[in-house]
Amino acid sequence: MEEFYRIKRLPPYVFNIVNEQKHQARVRGEDIVDFGMGNPDLPTPQHIVDKLISAARDPRNHRYSVSRGIHKLRAAMSDWYDRRYGVSLDPDSEVVATIGSKEGISHLILAVTAPGDVVMVPDPCYPIHFYSAVISNADVRSVPILGDEDEFLARIERAVKDVWPRPKMLILNYPNNPTTGTVELGFFEKVVALAREYELLVVHDLAYADLVFDGYKAPSILEIPGAKDMCVEIFTLSKSYNMPGWRVGFVVGNPRMVGALVRIKSYLDYGMFQPIQIASIIALNGPDDCVRDTVEAYRSRRDVLVDGLNRIGWKVSKPKATMFVWAPIPEQFREMGSLDFSLMVLEKTKVAVAPGIGFGEGGDGFVRYALVENEHRTRQAIRSLRTLF
Template identity: 55%
Template sequence: MMDPEFHRIRRLPPYVFEQVNSLKAKARARGEDIIDFGMGNPDLPTPKHIVDKLVETVSDPRSHRYSVSRGIPGLRRAQAAYYQRRFGVDLDPDREVIATLGSKEGLANLAQAITAPGDTILVPNPSYPIHPYGFIIAGAAIRSLPPVREGEDFMGVLERATRHSVPMPTAIVLNYPSNPTAEVVDLDFYGPIVDFCRAKGIYILSDLAYSEIYFDPDSPPPSILQVPGAKDIAVEFTSMSKTYSMPGWRMGFAVGNPKLIQALSRMKSYLDYGAFTPIQVAATAALNGPQDCVEEARQIYKSRRDVLIPGLLDAGWKVPSPPATMFAWAPIPDAFAHLGSLEFSKRLLTEAKVAVAPGLGFGEYGDTHVRIALVENEHRIRQAVRNIKRFLATAEPSRPQGSEPLKKVVA
């Protein structure tokens, strides 16, 4: 009898978020009003000039044919121009820029391109799931980089992980501003990492998807490619999803080291014909056009943050104010800490009618937190805060799983 489990599938654990999503779907089927902070799915409309360009282009039947896997030349030039004006980084659109079907696809396919079974990859934990699992699917062994302990810096964590890795790591994944933790770094943070990885022959994959969602106008997040010599070993991923509220369009980029870009290009040439041409043309218009829409989105997320964080504090839940991204990384309140993030998320959903993402879904070191996405309007955020305040004031923190109220919801 054939084994029903395939090799690569066996390496993927059950999707933690699915448990909360299943409860959410059942609650909504019963007519319950669930305020959904779970998925980082931008709710703002795509700016009109970008949509207009899509409509204009799609009206031309010639745009309906196969496109270019690497991205149309105009789009790659537009991304290179963005890097020049935003970071002061020069990129060759032909050798150092490639368009991807969202940054997630680019990360996963680059993992396939550069990984041999048994290679070691360094990935922060907690981390966005594609960062470790893109490499796990490719056959790699993951060495997790845990959160930096008090009195230690990231270089200490990196040096220790590398010293005890056999074989020497092939690559390290970095993600700042971070999903899920919202942590930000300055350019000085990257310099020693680039020097260390160049000396050790370790590639750096930087995920900069939240480069434009930041709240201190004097401290925009830097690119690792600003560090001298970084392009020798580093490639960086960006996305249109958050910057221009284009999540469903699936448009992203990888830029940087020509060898890595060529490896990704070769892999993609076997797998896809690129994004639909009108989407690429509209993305070009987004990058080259007016940027006031980016600032408007940034201010909306900031306003939502400034409603959520004080509201939760008033409710008795102290959550750090995120300096960037569209997420708050919330430590589970002390009275509920013993539940872990998955059970606490279930309790919030069933008793407060608020959906959040359990931190366990981002790695075992995330199990003390939940992630709250700023994807509901301010009115809904205030409603959620009221529900959470009532929950924290009346819930039984030690109630065992399987007691009557929870059983009714799960059944």
């Protein structure tokens, strides 16, 4: 029987091949040090959990909530932008709460594109940026991201000018998953100018806004005057507050795009469980020392991993942001490609990494380490990886 139309366009996740091997190894009783998935391992801060529990005891919070998120939650997001970036957002027309940012991105793209619209997506990228456009029947154009930001921008500009019909949307993500690349505000200034000239919608994923090191500060595209005319930004509580399982995200900025997402979501869901929304207000309003502790934990793990890899002869550089290390495959193994290399590393060293090809063809020369193992386990992994060299 023929496969369903949309399902046919969604290939099995490459990561599942490594996950299956990992599972088999664990069934055999092997201890796998697992840097494979960017699934934060640290606990949600206690004051947020406490608020969830007390709000869950109140029967008024057991009813259907509102799909776009309760007003106080949207106001807390708006205040967060004001405090951090000096960006003012109207909680009613420029902020929508989503069931994690993954849901927000996918339904946003479904809401604002027509079948066949050209959507430009960096290669490599977080897979949902690519596949949400695929699910929406958009025409996805991959733009190689590796190299410096100006080269990337030049490629985008070329695509905007040469591709017909003219691209409708550009998806960006800085600090970047998987490459850990970062930009300064000047980059967004150029993006906004380009978007204005070519009537391009821009979707910027700011998931790693808080996970920054060594004095780096991640800019928001909405800091550029007039950016709201064509840009939205996406934020999530998953990473900053260790709340991945809670599913809380936001799409903010351009009121037309936010309004379209609000409309489509009103047909699809009744909003998050209200105690989760109430606890999320507490998270956003602070205190922020829990965020600083999380950043410190990732920084320390990053240093142990990167210093350790360099010591055993695997040359990698230290990322300024994110919870990842994007490691070029060592020269002597590069021919294998990232999938076979990852499978070989798993088999020989019991260390799991994500093959770069899972993020797009442009990622095939790399593997991604997610900093979700503690320092002790990371040192154990380094000792084991040493045997490859």
